[in-house]
Amino acid sequence: EEYSPRADQATCQVTEDVEELVEILDAKLQSMKGQMESVKDLLMGNVWLCEGEAAVVVEQLQRPMENSVEQIECLLSDALTVEASYKQEVPLYVVADLLPEYWSDFIRKGNIEDVKPLGLKPLSDKK
Numbered sequence: 001e002e003y004s005p006r007a008d009q010a011t012c013q014v015t016e017d018v019e020e021l022v023e024i025l026d027a028k029l030q031s032m033k034g035q036m037e038s039v040k041d042l043l044m045g046n047v048w049l050c051e052g053e054a055a056v057v058v059e060q061l062q063r064p065m066e067n068s069v070e071q072i073e074c075l076l077s078d079a080l081t082v083e084a085s086y087k088q089e090v091p092l093y094v095v096a097d098l099l100p101e102y103w104s105d106f107i108r109k110g111n112i113e114d115v116k117p118l119g120l121k122p123l124s125d126k127k
Helices: 005-044 051-087 092-098 100-109 112-118
Strands: none
Touching: 005 051, 051 092, 092 100, 100 112
């Protein structure tokens, strides 16, 4: 393969983008975990709510907040998988096995020009 400064720039940009995404998701996760505790303390110390009312509100907010944290954890895990795969130059078929939902979305919904180089043929080419 020939050296291509353009390909080198694209590789650096992808690496930077994935690293930035990991940093953003990690910061968001840490912030959300901190906010969960802050909300609980704020409600339990609120002078306008009795302890029982505050406990009910905390209980009602707990599950949605936990769900949000779980979603960010999953996204962070996926981003870390992409980051490690990219840095270690893992073959695409392995990445497809590691992240099957993203891979199937890419294949089904991706631009055909992006999908073609992967060796896939559109259904209309089969006869």
